[in-house]
Amino acid sequence: MISNVRFNKYSLYILLTAFFFLIFNHYTFALEMSSKRDCVVCHIEWMEDFRTDQETLVEFPSGNVLMKDTQGVVSSEEICYSCHDGYVMESRHITWTYNRHPVFVKPSKNITVPIDLPLSVKDEIYCGTCHSAHGKGAAAQHGDPTGRTSVFREVNIDSSLCEKCHRNEASFKFSNGHPVHTKALELPVKLFELGAKPASEKNKVVCQSCHKVHGAKGNKILIVDNRNSDLCSLCHEKQKSLVDTKHDLRTTLPDEKNIKKQQLSDSGPCSACHTPHNAAGNRLWARPIKEGNPASQMCLTCHGENTDYKTKRIGEYSHPINAKLASDVKLSDELPLFSEDGAKNPKGNVQCFTCHDIHRWDPNSLINKGGKDVEGDSSNSFLRLANDSSILCLKCHTDKEQLATSDHNLAVTAPEEKNVQGFTPLVSGPCGVCHIPHNAVSNRLWAKKISSDKDTASQLCTGCHNSNGAAKAKLLGDNYHAVGVTLDKFNITTTLPLFDNEGNKTADGKIACLTCHDPHTWDPINPVQNYTSENVEGDAGNSFLRKSNSPSSDLCKTCHKEKAFVDGTDHDMNITGPEAKNLLGQTVRESGQCGVCHLVHNSPNNMKLWGRAYGKITGDEDLIDSLCNGCHSSDGIAKTKIPAIASHPEERLINNVLRSDRQSLDFSPIFDKITGAEVNVGNISCPSCHNAHQWSPLVKEKGVNKNLEGNATNSFLRNVSYNNICIDCHGLDAIFRYKYFHDPNERVEPPASLIKFIE
Amino acid sequence: MLPFLVQLILIIVVLFLPASSFAIECINTKFLFDIKPGANQPSDIALDSKGNIYLVDGVNSRIIVVNDNGGWKFSFGSEGTEKGQFKLPLGIDISDSGKVFIADTGNSRIQVFDSEGNFLYMFTVKAGHGEAPSEPVDVAASNLNNFLYVSDNNNHKIKVYKQNGTYDFEWGGFGETSGEFRYPGIMTLNEYNEIFIVDVLNTRVQKFDPFGKHIVSIGSWGVLQGHLFRPKGVALGKKNRVFISDSYMGVIQAFTDLGRFLGVICENNRIKKFKSPVGIIADKNDRLLVVEMRGNAISVLKILE
Numbered sequence A: 001m002i003s004n005v006r007f008n009k010y011s012l013y014i015l016l017t018a019f020f021f022l023i024f025n026h027y028t029f030a031l032e033m034s035s036k037r038d039c040v041v042c043h044i045e046w047m048e049d050f051r052t053d054q055e056t057l058v059e060f061p062s063g064n065v066l067m068k069d070t071q072g073v074v075s076s077e078e079i080c081y082s083c084h085d086g087y088v089m090e091s092r093h094i095t096w097t098y099n100r101h102p103v104f105v106k107p108s109k110n111i112t113v114p115i116d117l118p119l120s121v122k123d124e125i126y127c128g129t130c131h132s133a134h135g136k137g138a139a140a141q142h143g144d145p146t147g148r149t150s151v152f153r154e155v156n157i158d159s160s161l162c163e164k165c166h167r168n169e170a171s172f173k174f175s176n177g178h179p180v181h182t183k184a185l186e187l188p189v190k191l192f193e194l195g196a197k198p199a200s201e202k203n204k205v206v207c208q209s210c211h212k213v214h215g216a217k218g219n220k221i222l223i224v225d226n227r228n229s230d231l232c233s234l235c236h237e238k239q240k241s242l243v244d245t246k247h248d249l250r251t252t253l254p255d256e257k258n259i260k261k262q263q264l265s266d267s268g269p270c271s272a273c274h275t276p277h278n279a280a281g282n283r284l285w286a287r288p289i290k291e292g293n294p295a296s297q298m299c300l301t302c303h304g305e306n307t308d309y310k311t312k313r314i315g316e317y318s319h320p321i322n323a324k325l326a327s328d329v330k331l332s333d334e335l336p337l338f339s340e341d342g343a344k345n346p347k348g349n350v351q352c353f354t355c356h357d358i359h360r361w362d363p364n365s366l367i368n369k370g371g372k373d374v375e376g377d378s379s380n381s382f383l384r385l386a387n388d389s390s391i392l393c394l395k396c397h398t399d400k401e402q403l404a405t406s407d408h409n410l411a412v413t414a415p416e417e418k419n420v421q422g423f424t425p426l427v428s429g430p431c432g433v434c435h436i437p438h439n440a441v442s443n444r445l446w447a448k449k450i451s452s453d454k455d456t457a458s459q460l461c462t463g464c465h466n467s468n469g470a471a472k473a474k475l476l477g478d479n480y481h482a483v484g485v486t487l488d489k490f491n492i493t494t495t496l497p498l499f500d501n502e503g504n505k506t507a508d509g510k511i512a513c514l515t516c517h518d519p520h521t522w523d524p525i526n527p528v529q530n531y532t533s534e535n536v537e538g539d540a541g542n543s544f545l546r547k548s549n550s551p552s553s554d555l556c557k558t559c560h561k562e563k564a565f566v567d568g569t570d571h572d573m574n575i576t577g578p579e580a581k582n583l584l585g586q587t588v589r590e591s592g593q594c595g596v597c598h599l600v601h602n603s604p605n606n607m608k609l610w611g612r613a614y615g616k617i618t619g620d621e622d623l624i625d626s627l628c629n630g631c632h633s634s635d636g637i638a639k640t641k642i643p644a645i646a647s648h649p650e651e652r653l654i655n656n657v658l659r660s661d662r663q664s665l666d667f668s669p670i671f672d673k674i675t676g677a678e679v680n681v682g683n684i685s686c687p688s689c690h691n692a693h694q695w696s697p698l699v700k701e702k703g704v705n706k707n708l709e710g711n712a713t714n715s716f717l718r719n720v721s722y723n724n725i726c727i728d729c730h731g732l733d734a735i736f737r738y739k740y741f742h743d744p745n746e747r748v749e750p751p752a753s754l755i756k757f758i759e
Numbered sequence B: 001m002l003p004f005l006v007q008l009i010l011i012i013v014v015l016f017l018p019a020s021s022f023a024i025e026c027i028n029t030k031f032l033f034d035i036k037p038g039a040n041q042p043s044d045i046a047l048d049s050k051g052n053i054y055l056v057d058g059v060n061s062r063i064i065v066v067n068d069n070g071g072w073k074f075s076f077g078s079e080g081t082e083k084g085q086f087k088l089p090l091g092i093d094i095s096d097s098g099k100v101f102i103a104d105t106g107n108s109r110i111q112v113f114d115s116e117g118n119f120l121y122m123f124t125v126k127a128g129h130g131e132a133p134s135e136p137v138d139v140a141a142s143n144l145n146n147f148l149y150v151s152d153n154n155n156h157k158i159k160v161y162k163q164n165g166t167y168d169f170e171w172g173g174f175g176e177t178s179g180e181f182r183y184p185g186i187m188t189l190n191e192y193n194e195i196f197i198v199d200v201l202n203t204r205v206q207k208f209d210p211f212g213k214h215i216v217s218i219g220s221w222g223v224l225q226g227h228l229f230r231p232k233g234v235a236l237g238k239k240n241r242v243f244i245s246d247s248y249m250g251v252i253q254a255f256t257d258l259g260r261f262l263g264v265i266c267e268n269n270r271i272k273k274f275k276s277p278v279g280i281i282a283d284k285n286d287r288l289l290v291v292e293m294r295g296n297a298i299s300v301l302k303i304l305e
Helices: A009-040 A077-083 A157-165 A189-193 A230-235 A237-242 A294-303 A391-396 A398-405 A425-434 A456-462 A554-559 A561-566 A588-595 A625-629 A725-739 B004-021
Strands: A214-216 B026-035 B045-047 B053-057 B062-066 B072-076 B091-094 B100-104 B109-113 B119-124 B136-141 B147-152 B157-162 B167-172 B184-189 B195-199 B204-208 B214-218 B231-236 B241-246 B251-256 B261-267 B277-282 B287-292 B297-303
Touching (some): A189 A230, A391 A398, A391 A425, A398 A425, A561 A588, B091 B184, B100 B136, B100 B147, B136 B184, B147 B184, B157 B184, B184 B231, B204 B231, B231 B287, B241 B277, B251 B277
Parallel strands (some): B026 B261, B091 B136, B231 B277
Antiparallel strands (some): B026 B297, B045 B053, B053 B062, B091 B100, B100 B109, B109 B119, B136 B147, B157 B167, B195 B204, B204 B214, B231 B241, B241 B251, B251 B261, B277 B287
């Protein structure tokens, strides 16, 4: 049809014009494309020429789609991927696999995005917030050592780009965050194999040590899946031993959440107690924590008495924390001490963490994890050292070391004995038989049942030393040294410990077994080197006494200072009767000076805990005199010192109320004739005038270590004053009568019937 | 002589003729099924003589083998540098003899396996003097002259080896002129051993004779039909059709082997969009298998026209 068309010159002109217009227009379009081509490799949206009314193979979004307050649209993720899919640059495994930094979300309230890192038009983080092909490192090579890269807006030296927004995390010291820029630990090679970015210095921790902005395999853009805390344990390998123990709360408290409401199944076992950023306190603590030393309070968060957690409690009686070690005790690094801020400090105090490594159930085995229902004992229980030999206890309690080589090591002497936890000594360790660090029965971390809250300190001993106890072979007998009494009424002071009813040491406390005995030390002077047999029979030099009591009775003298003047006198058997034996068959070297005459335990005699055979007395004689004439008799060891006349006439009873004050110079006790107890009304007996413990009433000193012949100024007389008991009846004449009391020739003639001679 | 009004109408028609000529030319297909064997951003695909499909699952460092219906057969490879291990491989081809050639991109080498995935041998794609480390992204095994073409997109060259790994010759280099490349990628050979090479950032597919002599470039830059923006895959079909995938535009277009645009792959006369299509292949049953990198799938289509 067109062939039939006839054109005039005008129409031909118009047609040619239209033809050239088309050609020219198309040519212009091609030039535009060519000049912009390199830009459009990424910025396809910039290419206005592509936005034609023809159907294109791509859809063009309208307007400024991404960057806020800038000249226009920038490249999209799709355009990035079209090169970074391996065919221009390989980033599939990094950027488009696993997790990446959140984009197209508004920054959280903890984040402050600086103005030079732009947000999108919706004030959201987007790729271009961090990335720009035209950033400060545009010319840099990949892996540029100065931190420049071709795609970051800013240099990124040691995660400096991250820290521009994450300032809180960067200021870790103020925000209780995981340290960055520290080189405290050696970072494992594996960390970098898994995707960590090496910092400018070896072992330096930076954000990208743990986080990977693209291609992160874990939540929170961690380089690996950390739901089992695998990332944490890469560096903190030792703590990995926590997994599957009771402290792996996935086992014991699976629904527990930390302060960030993170569930263990999502955030891993470490997260139960630690969170890497914005923690509650030191050590990245992720649980509520009370005031106090973090090295203990972290434990007490769950194990304290006033918590809601259904976990093991330490109980009312628990090992003290914040305790200062004795000055002579030095701990090695294996048992750390802590300063107030919870940091390890060799000069610090004892805290829970001193004994416990809460990440490891069994100090001797990484395999033994214990488990949810396994009851721990002294060999595990998150202790830093296995304690089934009480090694851990003895690291600090060095003064208790001798217990193991004594009969109080029940592993030897009573292996079947059990503490309140039901553990035998072989399980609990020698210390654990009597003491448990937590949930003890009473003070002193006592691990035995006690019958009452009275005289607790003595019950610690009688718990075993009773007729049904483990130490039933070593009982106190019916007559034993007073316990449960205070010293004030005796006007005695002592450096030995006294105890209140709860067993606390107190200056005005009562005498208890522990006053004289240190149950941890068999021999206070000579530690036992070779403890090979059990049930050793002791003497006054050992027997768990706090002080050696033989041959000098130093222990007794600590309290009975007035009796100490017997030392070196004729009544010191070291001087006058070294071979003499008490009822236990002990010589003075074995029994000590006091023990020659007094038996602290198991004395058959109630009177003065007499440890020797009573002397013979007739029915009308004072029992108290039998203490003296046991020796001062014809077959006694003091047979050379027998008074011719030894008794006072019993014409009338003597009232010595005014002379019963022991502190009085003219103290003259009167004794019950039958029982020998001190009374106010009675007759004169030997001790009325004699103080067997002091040679001379004028000299409060020890003897001279010689067997002396005495006179009326010494001879163990109580006093030589003009106001002695004799005066009460005999007037001043008594001074003369007093001198000749034992002399039948010189003394004033008493009725013959009243004169009795000692046989 | 026509009245002036008729002439004016004719002129207007002529003026609008180009616009009407840009109506989409469709080559209709029918979607058959997707194969989703658990790959992560797979890249390339090859068929063996039995019709089994070998898929490069590079991010997972393995090759997945499924049957022609997508049924799982086996996989081989793991991450690493040892024999039989891969580091982000991208390309694959299978020779008529059944050897499976893998462009082990991250390890700068070619690994050769039998059809069961057993390792046979490997060789390094060496960088020449002054060159960057090689990054072989695809291989094409010639069945006529025993050549193995390797596209090294880090040096913008095609390196040619004997199939036993002996280096033979190379051509290319960075540039935009014919015979030069800006990131050569997936390749395919026709029955005459002429090779079609995707030239990614030059937005074209170049066709060469077996020895690297440029024959023709297919496609041009743009976003209209017949244009390429980010070409990735090339495959040959019946009727001398050259299928080219475009990963950004998400389309596949067909050209003649001399570069004339034929049409866009459509379904029901509407452009068929793919999720970042890369490697493609047409099988003997006129099926077009498209690797959708971001779809983690192989989309199987029946070519209807």
